Amino acid sequence: MAARKSTRKPNVSAEELKEYYREMLLIRRFEEKAGQLYGMGLIGGFCHLYIGQEAVVVGLEAATEEGDKRVTSYRDHGHMLACGMNPDGVMAELTGREGGYSKGKGGSMHMFSKEKHFYGGHGIVGAQVPIGAGLAFADKYKENGRVTFTYFGDGAANQGQVYETFNMAALWHLPVVFVIENNQYAMGTSQQRSTSTKDIFHRGEAFGIPGEIVDGMDVLAVKAAGEKAVAHCRAGKGPYILEVKTYRYRGHSMSDPAKYRTREEVQKVREERDPIEHVRELLLSGKHASEDDLKAIDKEIKQIVNKAADFSKESPEPALDELWTDIYA
Amino acid sequence: MATEILMPALSPTMEEGTLAKWLVKEGDTVSSGDIMAEIETDKATMEFEAVDEGIVGKILVAEGTEAVKVNTPIAILVEEGEDASALPEAAPAADAGNEAAPAGSSEAPAPAAAAPAAPQVDLTPDWPEGTELKPQTVREALRDAMAEEMRADPDVFLMGEEVAEYQGAYKVSQGLLDEFGDKRVIDTPITEHGFTGIGVGAAFGGLKPIVEFMTFNFSMQAMDHIVNSAAKTLYMSGGQMGAHMVFRGPNGAAARVAAQHSQDYAAWFMQVPGLKVAMPYSAADAKGLLKTAIRDPNPVIFLENEILYGRSFDVPVLDDFTIPFGKAKICREGSDVTIVSFGISMQFALEAADKLADDGINAEVIDLRTLRPMDTGAIINSVMKTNRLVTVEEGWPQGSVGSYISSVVMQQAFDYLDAPVVNCTGKDVPMPYAANLEKLALVTTDEVIAAVKEVTYR
Ligand SMILES: Cc1ncc(C[n+]2csc(CCOP(=O)(O)OP(=O)(O)O)c2C)c(N)n1
Ligand SMILES: [Mg+2]
Numbered sequence: 001m002a003a004r005k006s007t008r009k010p011n012v013s014a015e016e017l018k019e020y021y022r023e024m025l026l027i028r029r030f031e032e033k034a035g036q037l038y039g040m041g042l043i044g045g046f047c048h049l050y051i052g053q054e055a056v057v058v059g060l061e062a063a064t065e066e067g068d069k070r071v072t073s074y075r076d077h078g079h080m081l082a083c084g085m086n087p088d089g090v091m092a093e094l095t096g097r098e099g100g101y102s103k104g105k106g107g108s109m110h111m112f113s114k115e116k117h118f119y120g121g122h123g124i125v126g127a128q129v130p131i132g133a134g135l136a137f138a139d140k141y142k143e144n145g146r147v148t149f150t151y152f153g154d155g156a157a158n159q160g161q162v163y164e165t166f167n168m169a170a171l172w173h174l175p176v177v178f179v180i181e182n183n184q185y186a187m188g189t190s191q192q193r194s195t196s197t198k199d200i201f202h203r204g205e206a207f208g209i210p211g212e213i214v215d216g217m218d219v220l221a222v223k224a225a226g227e228k229a230v231a232h233c234r235a236g237k238g239p240y241i242l243e244v245k246t247y248r249y250r251g252h253s254m255s256d257p258a259k260y261r262t263r264e265e266v267q268k269v270r271e272e273r274d275p276i277e278h279v280r281e282l283l284l285s286g287k288h289a290s291e292d293d294l295k296a297i298d299k300e301i302k303q304i305v306n307k308a309a310d311f312s313k314e315s316p317e318p319a320l321d322e323l324w325t326d327i328y329a
Numbered sequence: 330m331a332t333e334i335l336m337p338a339l340s341p342t343m344e345e346g347t348l349a350k351w352l353v354k355e356g357d358t359v360s361s362g363d364i365m366a367e368i369e370t371d372k373a374t375m376e377f378e379a380v381d382e383g384i385v386g387k388i389l390v391a392e393g394t395e396a397v398k399v400n401t402p403i404a405i406l407v408e409e410g411e412d413a414s415a416l417p418e419a420a421p422a423a424d425a426g427n428e429a430a431p432a433g434s435s436e437a438p439a440p441a442a443a444a445p446a447a448p449q450v451d452l453t454p455d456w457p458e459g460t461e462l463k464p465q466t467v468r469e470a471l472r473d474a475m476a477e478e479m480r481a482d483p484d485v486f487l488m489g490e491e492v493a494e495y496q497g498a499y500k501v502s503q504g505l506l507d508e509f510g511d512k513r514v515i516d517t518p519i520t521e522h523g524f525t526g527i528g529v530g531a532a533f534g535g536l537k538p539i540v541e542f543m544t545f546n547f548s549m550q551a552m553d554h555i556v557n558s559a560a561k562t563l564y565m566s567g568g569q570m571g572a573h574m575v576f577r578g579p580n581g582a583a584a585r586v587a588a589q590h591s592q593d594y595a596a597w598f599m600q601v602p603g604l605k606v607a608m609p610y611s612a613a614d615a616k617g618l619l620k621t622a623i624r625d626p627n628p629v630i631f632l633e634n635e636i637l638y639g640r641s642f643d644v645p646v647l648d649d650f651t652i653p654f655g656k657a658k659i660c661r662e663g664s665d666v667t668i669v670s671f672g673i674s675m676q677f678a679l680e681a682a683d684k685l686a687d688d689g690i691n692a693e694v695i696d697l698r699t700l701r702p703m704d705t706g707a708i709i710n711s712v713m714k715t716n717r718l719v720t721v722e723e724g725w726p727q728g729s730v731g732s733y734i735s736s737v738v739m740q741q742a743f744d745y746l747d748a749p750v751v752n753c754t755g756k757d758v759p760m761p762y763a764a765n766l767e768k769l770a771l772v773t774t775d776e777v778i779a780a781v782k783e784v785t786y787r
Contacts, residue, residue, distance in 0.1 A: 032361060036380045039337030041399055046341065069534070103567035110565035119533050119570070124557050130523050131558060134530015141486070141512070141536060164523025171518070249362065250378075255340030257373035263364070270362065326568040327602050329626035 012220065014288035020062065020219045021279045021289075022297050024054035027078040028276060029305045030087055031250075034077065034094055037309060038254050043094045047108050050078035052249035055275035056181055057082040059222025060149055060242075063230050067144070071119040071132040072151035074109035075181075075248075079151065083116045087304055091312035099315030103322060125186075126159030128152060129178070133169045133239075136176035147233040151179045155186020157200045166207040166239070173238035177229045178204070180243040181216070187252045188260040201243035211241030217273040247273070331411055332381060333402040336390070339368060339375045346370045347395045348403060357385045359406070366392075366403075383408055447713065448706030448741075451656050455613065455645070462643040470612035470644055471501050471577075471633065474619035475539060477649070479509055482537065485623055486513040488528060489541030489578070498543045499579060499638055525551035525576075529558045532572040532628075539623065542578035545594050545632065559628040560603030575622045577631035580608070581673060581723050582760055582771060584636065591760035593724035595672065598630040599700040599733070605654055606700040608632040610675035612642035614698055617652030625654070634673045655702035659711070663693035666781050667711040669734060670721035671697040674772060677753075678721045681777035690785060700730060708734060709742045716747040717784040721777055726754040748784040753777050 012020075031049040038047050050057075053075075061082040064070075072079045080090050085101065093100025094108050101111045111121040119135055122128040132150025139146040156162065157180055169176055180200050184191050197203065201211035210232070214225040222244060229240040247269045251258050258266075283289040336346065347369040353359055360382040368377050386407035390397055397403065465473075479485045486509075491498045493506040493516040506514040517524040521542065528540040542548045548555065555576060563571030582591035598606045605627050609615040615633070622629040644650075660675070661682050670678040675696050682692040693711050697703060712718050718738055720731030731752030738750060756770045 032380050035378075039339070039399075040335060041338050044341060071530075101567065102565055102569070105567055106565040112562070112566035112569050114569050119530075120562070120566075122558070124553055127526060127553060127558055130526025130554070131530035131533065134527035134532070135534040136530075137527055138531045138534025138536045141531070161522045161526060164518075164520040165527065167518060167520065168523060168527060251375075254338075255343070255370065255372060255375070257375050259373075263376075326564045326566075328605075329563055329568075329571050329573075 011224070014283075014286075016062070017279060017283055018289055018293075018297070020058050021276065021283060021294070022301065023058045023061075023082055024219065024276045024279065025297065025301050026087070026304060027054045027058070027081050029301050030081060030091070030308065031077060033305045033309050034091065035250070035254070037091075037095065037312070042313065043108070044096065045107060046074065046253045047094065048075040048253050049248070049250045050075055052269070052275075053181060053183060053216065053246045054078060055219040055222055055278075056179070056216045056244050056246050059219040060177075060179060060226040062219075062223040063226030064147070064149070067117065067146045068230075069117040069119060069132075069135045069139070069146060069148040070151070071128045071135060071148065072121070073125065073128055073153060073156065074121070074123050075153070076109070076111060076121045080111060080113070080118055083113075083118050085113050085116050085118060087308035088311040091308040092315045095312040095315070096317065097312060097315035098318045099311060103326075104318040105322065105326065126152060126156040126161050129156070129159070129162045130165045132178075133165045133174050133176050136169070136174040136239075137172065140172070140174055145234060147175045147177060147230050149177050149179055151181055153186060154180065154182040154184065154191045154200060155189065155194065157203070158194060163203070163207075166204060166209055169239040170207040170209050173236060175233040175236075176239045177226070177233060178209075178211075178239060178241045180241065181246055182243055183246045183248045185248070185252070185260065187256075190260065199243060201241045204241040209239050209241055211243060214242050214244045216244035216246030217275045217278065219275055219279060331386060331405055331407045332383070334365070334404040334406055336397045336399050336401045336403050337368070337377055338399045339370050339377070340372055343370045343399060345396045345398045348390050348392055348397050349374060351388060351392045353385050355385050355388055359383065359385060379406075381406060386411070448709050450704070450706045450710045452659075455617065455652055455658070456647060456650065461646040463646055464641045465612045465644040466639055466641050467609075467612045467615045467633070468499070468501055468503075468638040470616035471619055472503055472505065474616045475502070475623070476505060476508060478620055478623040479505070479513060484535065485537045485539065486515065487539045487541060488515040488517050488524060490517055490519055490543050492516060492541050497541075499635060501633075501638065502541070521547050521550040522554065525554040526558065528574060529554050529572050532559070532574040533562070533570055537623065538574045540574065540576045542576065544583075544590060544635070545578055545580040546590050546592055548576065548578070548594070555598075555604070555628070555630070556601055560601050563627070564603060571626060572628045573626045575619075575629045575631050577619070577622075578633060579635040579638070580632035581634055582767070585762060585764065585767060587762040588759035593672075593722065593755065594630075595632060595700055595722065596724050596728055596730050596733075598632075599703075599730060603628065604701060605629045606632065607654065607698065608672040608700060609698060610637070610672055610696055612640070613644045613650075614652060614658070614696070616644055617650050618654070618698060620649075620651045621654055624651075632672060637673055652698070654699045655704050656698070657704035657707035658696045658698055659693065659707070660696050661692065661694040663691040663715065665691045665715055666717040666719060666785055667693045667695060667708065667715045668719050668721060668777065668781065669695045669697060669708055671700065671730070672723065674721045674723050677772055677774045677777050680774040681781065684774070684778055685781055688787075690781060690787065692781060705734070705737050705741070708738060712738055712742050713745045716745055717781075718746070718750045719753060719777060719780045719784060720750065721753045721772060723755050723772060726752060726757050729754050748786065751780040751784055753780050
């Protein structure tokens with residue numbers, strides 16, 4: 001991958017561009033903080049960070065309308081922040097506290113927000129794919145014009161249920177955008193070692209589902225692709241696949257010795273393709289923002305994240321009788 | 330401001346580790362993401378990245394140090410022009426540890442109080458006395474239940490293989506496509522994992538799906554969505570969203586279809602918190618329970634039986650007839666022994682009771698009707714009267730419904746038992762094809778009679 005210079009003129013306003021910068025930075029700082037809290041033992045179990053992939057959700061969220069739905073895997077913190085969920089509630093769920101989105105009972109991998117149309121947070125690789133199609137099924141049934149973004153990984157793309165879902169989604173013209181977040185690895189297995197095809201979206205062709213490759217390190221490219229996909233779905237033409245090529249900088253979860261790739265490989269992407277640096281450069285070179293403007297954003301984000309961390313430490317553990325609630329409605 | 334860098338927990342189970350190697354030295358400037366050290370955990374050697382930017386002011390733990398406890402300060406990061414000694418000598422590490430496990434978190438809730446001597450049991454009849462009854466097959470009763478609920482609620486729809494144009498593999502959905510159209514009666518491809526997941530998603534999206542499995546044997550392919558997606562989401566979401574839906578279809582042995590098509594899943598599904606499980610025997614129960622299931626906001630497993638589909642029973646003629654979950658039915662009163670069963674095995678329980686009456690043994694027969702919630706109160710109450718218990722089911726013996734009932738009775742009515750409980754179950758073998766062997770594998774009326782004689786010492 002060649003070093004990318006920001007040659008393309010952004011097709012968005014300076015304000016929008018600044019907003020994407022802000023949102024991506026929020027995810028990155030939030031995730032760094034989560035990693036830190038994990039190291040302190042405040043977060044337990046699995047904790048899958050989204051660092052490096054920020055442009056994917058931020059770009060796609062920019063293509064949504066109120067009422068559109070989203071569902072993803074366990075690598076879900078970025079999706080929640082990007083769709084407007086409160087960082088306090090997300091962080092407090094990571095620490096397993098009462099103030100968390102699931103009252104501390106779901107954890108990092110299982111969080112939901114009906115209000116923000118975020119349907120999880122699913123720990124079983126691939127399970128969110130038919131669930132996302134089912135959400136789209138409900139919207140089509142209700143004829144409400146909504147679209148569901150169903151995110152899954154390159155590893156998940158090898159689950160049989162993905163193709164069962166492709167078939168039905170195409171057959172029934174469901175308004176669902178399948179977003180393959182191809183970060184090139186499933187835990188320690190590179191796409192090359194697990195997947196017979198280089199570009200996964202081609203598999204949709206067998207079902208008559210159109211799709212395309214998207215540069216997931218370029219938030220503007222992601223947004224443009226998202227808009228195209230959403231328009232396709234809203235027009236009643238059925239599902240669309242976006243294979244977004246991205247990269248995760250951190251380990252798969254927290255306990256990842258990272259022997260499956262070189263430090264240089266990671267470093268190269270960070271230096272040459274970082275999605276946040278890219279927007280930063282666009283803002284500065286286009287004189288849409290000054291260094292001081294960006295510093296102010298940094299500061300604001302730091303405050304939000306510190307507040308979330310404080311909240312997640314101060315919020316009490318769930319009351320013991322919570323063990324027995326929410327089993328039946 | 331100077332910050333302490335603490336020994337990180339790098340895996341869910343790590344409590345201490347070896348600080349194998351420092352990759353920075355005092356005075357180095359680091360920024361977020363730089364590798365600072367290599368740490369050996371119980372699993373692997375891991376790289377430890379800087380989170381904050383700053384200058385390494387002081388290294389507190391030398392490389393090569395073993396058994397460094399998580400949260401021990403290992404270095405101090407300072408800002409430009411700051412001195413490492415500026416850091417107060419407080420020990421935030423200990424605080425962090427305490428925060429992670431606040432006092433009292435390991436306290437177990439007080440054990441449930443011992444069960445009251447005589448549980449409250451709901452003995453109201455299923456329909457008012459004098460209600461008109463008409464004979465109906467189980468198949469028709471199930472169809473009527475779905476049709477009535479679909480008329481009442483536009484969010485209810487039916488999906489499954491062959492449910493629409495073919496009118497149901499076992500003709501249970503006869504006529505539904507004509508009445509409700511293909512928007513609400515949906516033929517799916519043969520893709521259980523996928524369409525079950527789509528059903529769960531539709532339920533999350535506010536619809537009330539009825540997912541038909543051609544038989545429950547094929548629900549094994551969908552077990553993940555039933556258990557992990559449907560049953561657990563209400564809990565995992567802290568009560569925000571769940572799956573208002575029904576999974577239904579024939580369960581258990583039909584006739585001569587052998588091992589892969591002849592399994593009773595009652596005990597499997599009954600184990601899962603978050604699921605409700607109904608397994609009716611009569612047509613009236615099939616109708617009343619299915620209507621309740623469709624209205625229930627939780628995922629309900631509704632276990633039917635192919636052999637029962639064609640059997641006729643009296644069904645009350647009522648506009649809106651439902652049966653609550655968790656209410657067993659005393660099908661026959663008796664004083665000498667309690668026979669508890671559910672689903673198709675009820676026929677053996679009832680036949681046995683008839684024959685035992687000829688021998689002067691008066692059996693009380695209870696149909697559980699739902700396995701989760703289970704009306705254990707009705708069982709206990711009966712055992713307190715009869716002092717003897719036999720359970721009857723088609724499923725396998727190990728981890729059976731009967732073994733669960735036995736343990737409940739032992740804990741709550743031990744002093745009332747005059748004999749060990751006997752569980753009549755299917756044999757502990759895959760279902761054979763040969764007619765004679767299949768017969769041998771299934772539970773029989775004679776076995777129930779023998780079990781009753783055993784517990785009554787006759
Ligand atoms: C059904 C299932 N199998 C295995 C796992 C363990 N597992 C968790 S994440 C993961 C890798 C998935 O990789 P990918 O889909 O590429 O997503 P990424 O982690 O890269 O975001 C595996 C194997 C699981 N959670 N569920
Ligand atoms: Mg991946």
